[in-house]
Amino acid sequence: MYNIRMLDKRAQTLLKTLIERYIEDGQPVGSRTLSRHSTLDLSPATIRNVMSDLEEHGFISSPHTSAGRIPTARGYRLFVDSLLTVKPLERAEIHEIQGAIQPDQPQRVISQASQLLSQLSHFAGVVVAPRRQAPRIRQIEFLGLSEKRILLIIVTASGDVQNRILIPQHSYTAAELTEAANYLNQNCVGLDFGQVREQIYSELGQLRSDMSELMNAALAASSEAITESSSQYVISGERNLLEVADLSSDMTRLRELFALFEQKTSLMQLLDVSNRAEGVQIYIGGESGIAPLDECSVIASPYEIDGQVVGSIGVIGPTRMAYERMIPIVDITAKLLSGALSSN
Numbered sequence: 001m002y003n004i005r006m007l008d009k010r011a012q013t014l015l016k017t018l019i020e021r022y023i024e025d026g027q028p029v030g031s032r033t034l035s036r037h038s039t040l041d042l043s044p045a046t047i048r049n050v051m052s053d054l055e056e057h058g059f060i061s062s063p064h065t066s067a068g069r070i071p072t073a074r075g076y077r078l079f080v081d082s083l084l085t086v087k088p089l090e091r092a093e094i095h096e097i098q099g100a101i102q103p104d105q106p107q108r109v110i111s112q113a114s115q116l117l118s119q120l121s122h123f124a125g126v127v128v129a130p131r132r133q134a135p136r137i138r139q140i141e142f143l144g145l146s147e148k149r150i151l152l153i154i155v156t157a158s159g160d161v162q163n164r165i166l167i168p169q170h171s172y173t174a175a176e177l178t179e180a181a182n183y184l185n186q187n188c189v190g191l192d193f194g195q196v197r198e199q200i201y202s203e204l205g206q207l208r209s210d211m212s213e214l215m216n217a218a219l220a221a222s223s224e225a226i227t228e229s230s231s232q233y234v235i236s237g238e239r240n241l242l243e244v245a246d247l248s249s250d251m252t253r254l255r256e257l258f259a260l261f262e263q264k265t266s267l268m269q270l271l272d273v274s275n276r277a278e279g280v281q282i283y284i285g286g287e288s289g290i291a292p293l294d295e296c297s298v299i300a301s302p303y304e305i306d307g308q309v310v311g312s313i314g315v316i317g318p319t320r321m322a323y324e325r326m327i328p329i330v331d332i333t334a335k336l337l338s339g340a341l342s343s344n
Helices: 009-025 031-037 044-056 073-083 091-100 106-121 174-188 193-206 209-230 238-243 251-263 265-275 323-342
Strands: 124-128 137-144 150-156 161-166 233-236 281-284 296-305 308-318
Touching: 009 031, 009 044, 009 073, 031 044, 073 281, 073 323, 091 106, 091 323, 106 124, 106 233, 106 308, 106 323, 124 238, 124 265, 137 174, 137 209, 150 209, 161 209, 174 193, 174 209, 193 209, 233 265, 238 251, 238 308, 251 265, 265 281, 265 296, 265 308, 296 323, 308 323
Parallel strands: none
Antiparallel strands: 124 233, 124 308, 137 150, 150 161, 281 296, 296 308
C-alpha cells in the first residue's frame, strides 16, 4: 500500500478526480477537465505542476498522443486503498442478486453466482467451487508408449479416469511396469491419495532404486491429476472482455488471457490466496504476478459454507473499472452465496 500522506490534499483531490474521469470517459485527462471537475480554485498552470509531481511519483502517466494523463497501476492502488468512496448498491440491485442466488443444488448455485457477477459487472465472473472430497483409487495402470515414455492411468472409485505421461530416466520393460502396477494396486486400492502417498513414501526405501524412481514419478503425477479433478472453477462472460477497448486493442495479450482461463492453474492459485484473507481483495495489474493479467484487475472475496471458507468468487476486468461499484457487487454476492450454500 502506498502512503497517502506522501501527497497533500490538493494532489489527492486532483488524483482522485483524474482517475474518476478516466474511468468514466476512457480518455486521457487534461488540466482543463480537472479544473472543471475538481471543485478546486486552481489555475491551469498550478494544476499542470501538480500533475507533473504525480507523474514523477509514478501515479499517472502521459500517453504519447495526448497532453492529458492516465492512471498507472500504482495510481489505481493508491486510489483504491485511500481515496475511493464505495457506493452502496441500490436496493433493486440487491434484490436482483438475492433473486438470482437461490438455495438449490450447490453446483447450480455456483453457476448462478458466476453468471450474475458477469451480468452485473459486464466483465468475466468467476467462482472457485468447493474442493470435492479426495477421491479413492480403484485401479492404477502403467502403459509403455516408447522407451522413455509411460502412460499412467488412474481410475477412481467414482469411475473418473485421469491420464498422465511419465518420462523417467530409467527404461522399463512391460513386465516391470506390470510389477509396479500390481504393487500399487495391492497396496493402494480403496485409499485416498493422501493415504497412498503416506504409505508409499514409507516403503520407498525397501524398493530397488529404479522402481523407487517410477513410484516417485507416479506419485507426483497422481498428485497433479487428483488436485485438478478435485478443484474447479466456473467462469462466465469471458466474451465480455472482447468488447473492452482497453483489452481488445492488444490481441496477443487477449489470447494469453483466454489461454489463462483454459489452463486454470495460475488463476486458481491467485484466487486461493483470497481464501486466506478477510473480505474483498483487489489485485491491480502486475500485482497478481500473472503476466496475462498485467492490464487487468481482479476483485475477489472468499465465501463460506457453515462458517468455513471453502472457495472464492471474483470479477476479472480491465484496470479501468468502476471499483466503487464492483467491490460491493463482489462482497454482497459472496455473502449471499455463503447463505445459499449453508442452507442446503
